[in-house]
Structures are given as structure tokens and as C-alpha cells.
Amino acid sequence: MTRAFIGLGTNLGERTANLKEALTRLDRQEGIRVVRVSRIYETKPVGLLEQPDFLNRCAEVETSLSPAELLAAMLRVERDLHRVRTIRWGPRTIDLDLLLMGDQVIREPSLTVPHPRMTERAFVLIPLKEIASDVVIPPTGRTVGQWAEEVPDRDHVRPISCDGQTEKNDSRRGGVIP
């Protein structure tokens, strides 16, 4: 089993429902179990500024899949939620980013892990810090908490829910998805 962290983002449609649906569908995939989630944060768009605010949250999963298989499962969930790819960094119903996978460093055209832009994104680091503060981001040697302290635009990332569960809940499948 490998521990991986996934970032979720949405800024179209029923944003809270999109997050919940994506987590439920991820948890239903063979070989993936969602074990912990952060709170939901409302965040100002980064990159393309003229678009609606996002909701972002992060999840910890345990998986028996390879990185490529996990990414494929994430892309299936995105597709099933009818994400339409249009403009780079533009609006989307759901975006799933594979942030970290154990201590692996992968540099392939179709998969880069750790996610190459995660250390510069407050909308990733601040939710992730809730559930992975002491996790080291390879190959930087620094933890999520350390990166989060220095990331710009921290005030563009505000929690909107207190329903994140930061306690591990191993008792039943899907038990941590609020």
C-alpha cells in the first residue's frame, strides 16, 4: 500500500457537490481508499484571473495501484464528472492533481510527481498542510508545512467548512467523506 495525496479543485456548477462526488467516486475505484480529507477552501483563481472562485481541498488515499494506474483512475473520475477540457488553467467542474505518492519522484511526459507547481500554490499547500504538515516533498527535503509558511497569496485561501476529518477512520469504506 502506498500513501498518496490528491488535490481537488472546482469552479463550475455545484462546487461542493462536485468535490463530494469526486471523492466518493475515487473511493469506489478498485485499489483506492480515501482515508483523510482537509476542509474545503474558497480560493481566488491563479493563472487565468477572469474566472469564478474555486473550491479546493486535499485528500489522502491509500492505494495498491501504480502511479500511472492511479492517474488513470483520477482521469476516469474527472471524465465521469463531465469535465470538459477547454482553456489551460480555465474553469472546470473538477480537477484532480496527483500531488505526492510516497517518496517517489516521477518525471515523465504524462506524469510528474510531486506535482510540479504544488510548492508555489497556496490553494494546494494550505489545505494539504491540514492533513500532511510533516510530509516531506521530495526531492526538496522540506515539509508541506515549511513550504506553506512561505507561499504567497495565503490570504486568497479561506476555509468555508469545518467538516474536514483529520482523524484517520479505518472503520468503513468511505467513512471519511463528509
Ligand SMILES: Nc1ncnc2c1ncn2[C@@H]1O[C@H](COP(=O)(O)OP(=O)(O)OP(=O)(O)O)[C@@H](O)[C@H]1O
Ligand atoms: N501530478 C499530476 N497530476 C495530474 N495530472 C498530471 C500530473 N502530471 C502530469 N499530469 C498530466 O497533466 C494532464 C492534466 O492536465 P490539466 O489540464 O488537468 O492541467 P491543469 O490542471 O489545467 O494545470 P495544472 O497541472 O497546472 O494544475 C493529465 O492528463 C496528466 O497526464
Ligand SMILES: Nc1nc2c(c(=O)[nH]1)N=C(CO)CN2
Ligand atoms: N484557486 C485556484 N486556481 C487555479 C486552480 C485551482 O484549483 N484553484 N487550478 C488551476 C489549474 O489547475 C488554475 N488555477
